[in-house]
Amino acid sequence: MSGTEINGGPAAVSASNIAFRSGDCIEETCPHNPKVSCASCRLNKLCLPIALNKSEIHQLDEIVERNRPLKKGDHLYRQNDEFKSVYAVRSGSFKAYVLSDNGLGRVTGFYLPGEIIGMDGIASHHYANSTQALEHSSICEIPFAQLEKLSHQLPNLQHHFFAIMGNEIAKDQQIHTLLSSYTAEERTASFLLGLSSRYARVSLSPTRFLLPMTRSDIGEYLGLTVETVSRIFTALQRKDLIAVNNRETEIKDIKGLRALIGSKAA
Amino acid sequence: MSGTEINGGPAAVSASNIAFRSGDCIEETCPHNPKVSCASCRLNKLCLPIALNKSEIHQLDEIVERNRPLKKGDHLYRQNDEFKSVYAVRSGSFKAYVLSDNGLGRVTGFYLPGEIIGMDGIASHHYANSTQALEHSSICEIPFAQLEKLSHQLPNLQHHFFAIMGNEIAKDQQIHTLLSSYTAEERTASFLLGLSSRYARVSLSPTRFLLPMTRSDIGEYLGLTVETVSRIFTALQRKDLIAVNNRETEIKDIKGLRALIGSKAA
DNA sequence: CGTAGTGTTGAATTGAATCAAGTGTCGTGG
DNA sequence: CCACGACACTTGATTCAATTCAACACTACG
Numbered sequence: 001m002s003g004t005e006i007n008g009g010p011a012a013v014s015a016s017n018i019a020f021r022s023g024d025c026i027e028e029t030c031p032h033n034p035k036v037s038c039a040s041c042r043l044n045k046l047c048l049p050i051a052l053n054k055s056e057i058h059q060l061d062e063i064v065e066r067n068r069p070l071k072k073g074d075h076l077y078r079q080n081d082e083f084k085s086v087y088a089v090r091s092g093s094f095k096a097y098v099l100s101d102n103g104l105g106r107v108t109g110f111y112l113p114g115e116i117i118g119m120d121g122i123a124s125h126h127y128a129n130s131t132q133a134l135e136h137s138s139i140c141e142i143p144f145a146q147l148e149k150l151s152h153q154l155p156n157l158q159h160h161f162f163a164i165m166g167n168e169i170a171k172d173q174q175i176h177t178l179l180s181s182y183t184a185e186e187r188t189a190s191f192l193l194g195l196s197s198r199y200a201r202v203s204l205s206p207t208r209f210l211l212p213m214t215r216s217d218i219g220e221y222l223g224l225t226v227e228t229v230s231r232i233f234t235a236l237q238r239k240d241l242i243a244v245n246n247r248e249t250e251i252k253d254i255k256g257l258r259a260l261i262g263s264k265a266a
Numbered sequence: 267m268s269g270t271e272i273n274g275g276p277a278a279v280s281a282s283n284i285a286f287r288s289g290d291c292i293e294e295t296c297p298h299n300p301k302v303s304c305a306s307c308r309l310n311k312l313c314l315p316i317a318l319n320k321s322e323i324h325q326l327d328e329i330v331e332r333n334r335p336l337k338k339g340d341h342l343y344r345q346n347d348e349f350k351s352v353y354a355v356r357s358g359s360f361k362a363y364v365l366s367d368n369g370l371g372r373v374t375g376f377y378l379p380g381e382i383i384g385m386d387g388i389a390s391h392h393y394a395n396s397t398q399a400l401e402h403s404s405i406c407e408i409p410f411a412q413l414e415k416l417s418h419q420l421p422n423l424q425h426h427f428f429a430i431m432g433n434e435i436a437k438d439q440q441i442h443t444l445l446s447s448y449t450a451e452e453r454t455a456s457f458l459l460g461l462s463s464r465y466a467r468v469s470l471s472p473t474r475f476l477l478p479m480t481r482s483d484i485g486e487y488l489g490l491t492v493e494t495v496s497r498i499f500t501a502l503q504r505k506d507l508i509a510v511n512n513r514e515t516e517i518k519d520i521k522g523l524r525a526l527i528g529s530k531a532a
Numbered sequence: 533c534g535t536a537g538t539g540t541t542g543a544a545t546t547g548a549a550t551c552a553a554g555t556g557t558c559g560t561g562g
Numbered sequence: 563c564c565a566c567g568a569c570a571c572t573t574g575a576t577t578c579a580a581t582t583c584a585a586c587a588c589t590a591c592g
Contacts, residue, residue: 098443102529106447108439120439122432128439148428152421159414165431166388172438173374173386173394177364179445180489181372184580215539223446225581230540246539246589263368450548481571491549496572512557512571 036090037061038140046114046201047088048142048164051156059154063146066090070133076117078130083121085141089113092137093212096120096129097220107221110134110213112195113202116164134212179223182264187222188232189260192242196251207254211247302356303327304406312380312467313354314408314430317422325420329412332356336399342383344396349387351407355379358403359478362386362395363486373487376400376479378461379468382430400478445489448530453488454498455526458508462517473520477513 038049038061049057065085069092070076076087079098094111108129111117121127122144151158178190200206211218219229236242241257243250251257258265304315304327315323331351335358336342342353345364360377374395377383387393388410417424444456466472477484485495502508507523509516517523524531 096439098439100443100447100530104447106443108442119432120436123429123436124433128436148421148425152418152424155414155418158418158424161428162414162431163389165428165435166385167390169431169434169438170386170389170394172435172442173362173364176374176438176441176445177366177372179442180486181366181370214537220446226539227541227582228580231580234540264366480569492571493550493573494548496570497548500572 036066038064041090043088043090043114043202048116048157048160051160052154053156056154056156059150060157063143063150064088065141065143067139067141069136069138072133072135074133076131076133076139077127079127081127083118083125083127083144085143086116086118086122086147088140088142089115089117090138090140093134094131094137094139095134095213095217095221096131098129105220107213107217110217110221112198115198116168119165119168134217177264182261184222184224184228185232185235186261186264187224188218188229188236189241189257191218191222192236192249192251193254193257193261196254207251209249211249302332304330307356309354309356309380309468313406314382314423314426317426318420319422322420322422325416326423329409329416330354331407331409333405333407335402335404338399338401340399342397342399342405343393345393347393349384349391349393349410351409352382352384352388352413354406354408355381355383356404356406359400360397360403361400361479361483361487362397364395371486373479373483376483376487378464381464382434385431385434400483443530448527450488450490450494451498451501452527452530453490454484454495454502455507455523457484457488458502458515458517459520459523459527462520473517475515477515 038044038047038057039054041047041049044050044057049060052060076094089111091113093113094117095107096109096111096117097105097107099105111131117131117139118127120129147157147161151161178187182190195209195211196206199209213221214226215229215233216226218224219226222229224232233242233244236257237244239256241251241253241260243252304310304313304323305320307313307315310316310323315326318326342360355377357379359379360383361373362375362377362383363371363373365371377397383397383405384393386395413423413427417427444453448456461475461477462472465475479487480492481495481499482492484490485492488495490498499508499510502523503510505522507517507519507526509518
């Protein structure tokens with residue numbers, strides 16, 4: 001009945017990480033399949049539905065719009081667009097960035113499956129940055145007005161959305177510390193460890209993954225130049241902490257990486 | 267009846283800025299007076315009560331605890347303390363900071379009257395940083411569980427608290443950009459302009475104010491050393507953009523300051 | 533198969549940090 | 563009320579981590 005009409009065949013949480021994922025995709029949980037419901041979505045333990053019961057998840061399902069997948073480079077929205085929705089990444093990955101007058105862009109965040117995009121627009125009713133797919137990706141759109149209305153009916157959902165926003169705030173403050181006091185090597189190590197645990201969160205390998213972003217994106221995010229990022233990658237390889245082949249990345253010594261930033265850890 | 271028993275005499279939104287404020291303080295709106303209600307608080311147009319009607323403000327008043335003032339250096343809470351409440355600054359100012367293993371602290375934020383503290387603890391149920399009064403200050407404590415319950419009853423309050431959190435997220439992302447791409451001079455100019463508009467928000471002079479924090483605090487916040495902050499202050503004075511005498515600060519050419527970061531502006 | 537984008541590496545430069553030596557300011561106790 | 567000590571701030575000389583400039587290799591894709 002429900003099936004693979006639109007996007008048949010196997011798929012993984014992250015298209016670029018097909019080679020590294022563990023499980024197989026069964027039709028109704030295929031992350032590229034727009035018919036997947038929150039109830040059956042493999043991310044429902046990490047995404048908005050967390051802590052909701054069956055009937056609540058069903059209500060959430062009603063307001064979620066499962067748009068067609070985005071191609072690499074497609075924009076989810078652009079800076080100053082009117083804020084209408086937040087988005088949950090179902091598969092693939094995104095970068096958020098701002099463009100300054102001088103043409104230079106700065107990446108403000110990367111978003112992986114199960115993560116929520118667009119909360120920077122809630123206050124001003126306009127998105128503060130542009131957000132672009134880094135690879136073939138699919139998202140769930142959650143119209144914010146409806147999310148608010150539903151949150152008002154479901155205390156669990158309100159509680160959880162406060163938590164998601166609080167988490168974003170805490171995470172942003174960690175990055176503040178990183179940018180204001182870490183060296184290039186510490187930033188890069190911390191970035192890789194962060195990616196690692198975010199992949200682990202969605203049951204992908206924490207030690208082998210494909211970077212969906214360019215070195216330049218990483219540099220813009222970490223406040224470094226492309227050249228520095230490249231050099232640090234080389235240096236970390238020489239220390240046998242990682243192995244990088246283009247985008248393919250292996251963390252060979254996670255403890256060693258952690259040790260690099262050890263004294264800075266809270 | 268209600269009066270100045272606990273804290274008589276004149277007071278201003280920011281104790282350290284008494285010399286610069288415009289209006290006088292009448293008893294029931296004195297920010298150091300613990301008996302001030304949200305309804306009569308001079309900050310109620312900027313703080314949590316915004317967008318609430320009279321009856322709603324009254325309900326909010328019921329859950330707000332107006333603690334005794336904090337002395338300079340007193341902690342509101344410490345890193346890893348159990349999260350229980352968010353706090354609204356009524357008067358004075360605070361800094362939030364994290365301490366790393368190596369003993370170095372990094373300031374993650376400054377909080378002025380009308381601003382909300384503690385949202386970093388919502389997700390993990392533990393505060394992610396320590397928060398300390400920079401001067402004699404008073405706060406309104408808002409137990410979060412009760413705020414959630416009340417938000418559930420008052421859609422306006424829910425909406426507004428989502429907005430407050432969204433604003434914090436947007437602000438943190440701006441700082442991300444600042445830290446990852448601004449020079450020392452641009453960071454410092456941006457910092458002063460930010461303070462200026464935050465003072466303006468609470469009807470204090472945007473061009474003359476006392477800095478509640480040390481040069482070292484500023485440096486830790488902006489990712490610079492004390493020495494660099496000091497040098498930049500001197501340089502900005504030489505350019506006639508500001509005049510600084512210890513903590514007393516005057517912005518002499520706000521356009522000129524803005525021009526320094528012009529090409530980086532969104 | 534060529535071209536644009538992505539990534540690496542080297543050499544020179546530089547902005548901010550570090551190291552160092554002061555002066556200024558404030559709060560406290562004698 | 564003044565003297566003392568601790569902290570806050572400033573300025574200068576030197577160093578260094580990361581940027582900039584430059585050249586080239588790799589890859590991916592129409």
